[in-house]
Amino acid sequence: MSSSQPPPPGTTGGAPPPPWPGGPGHPMAGHLVVAPRSRPGAGQRPIVLTLATTLSTTAAAQFACVVGFVWLMAWVVRDAIDPTAGQVDGVIYHAFERLRLSLDAGLGAILLVLQVATVAAGFLLLIPRHWTRVVYTALGVGALAWSSSWLADDLRWWIAPAVYIAFCSLIVWTPGATNWYTVGQDLARARKAGRTASAVGNP
Structure with a gap:
């Protein structure tokens, strides 16, 4: 083979390939090679939490x-x-005038504030803390109570949004979601306790 030809694939130009870590000829021969571990977390987020966030915020x-x-x-x-x-x-004029007066009197502000609070609570669900779903569920219960009083004259308008809100509020309490929140909260407490112990040991 002439020297101008490239070396065969898998070779290093005639020199033997470098030894694999932990193998014969390697400085770490005889030692156990352990792959680096990723930072511990709460694990895979349950799909029901992603679903609740998507449904409520959208x-x-x-x-x-x-x-x-x-x-x-x-x-x-x-x-x-x-x-x-x-x-x-x-x-038409009087119908829109009544609607405008109702919205200006506070109905419009209440409806918009509820939607902003729902979006915020929906994204808070992605934080593995128990209080986030408590806030989310409390907001859903409050929205159901207020809307039932607002639509008390004809509750047929209330049924569909009530089912939607109740579904989103209940699925965050499944066993899988509870376990995810518990593990995440325990890890947060452990990290906090580790930082406190480190601060005490190294004043």
């Missing part, structure tokens, strides 16, 4: 957009329609 963001759009349209339609132009115009 629905809240969409509902907030609807509330904002309806609120804006109530002002636009009220100013664009002349109630004296005809019977139909008068009916």
Whole structure:
């Protein structure tokens, strides 16, 4: 073989390949080679928590957009329609005027604050602490109670959102989710105790 030809694949130009770690000829021969361990964590997040976060934050963001759009349209339609132009115009005008007055009186603010709080609580679920799902569930219970009183005149409008909110609130209490939160919280306490002991030992 001429010297101008490349060495065969898997060789180092005629020199023997370097010894593998722990094998004969390696400085660590005879020693156990252990792969580095990753930082311990709470493990794989249960799918139900990802589902609850996705469902709640998506629905809240969409509902907030609807509330904002309806609120804006109530002002636009009220100013664009002349109630004296005809019977139909008068009916539309008074319907949007009642809606605008309700939203301006505090209903719009309550609905928007609830959606912002839902988005925040939904993302907090991804933190492995028990208090995050307690806050999330308490917000869901509060939303159910308030909406039932708001829609007390016709609870048929309340059934669908009530089922949706109840489903999102309940799935965060499955055994798998409970175990994930417990492990994550225990690890956080252990790390905190380790830092405290290190600080005491090294003043």
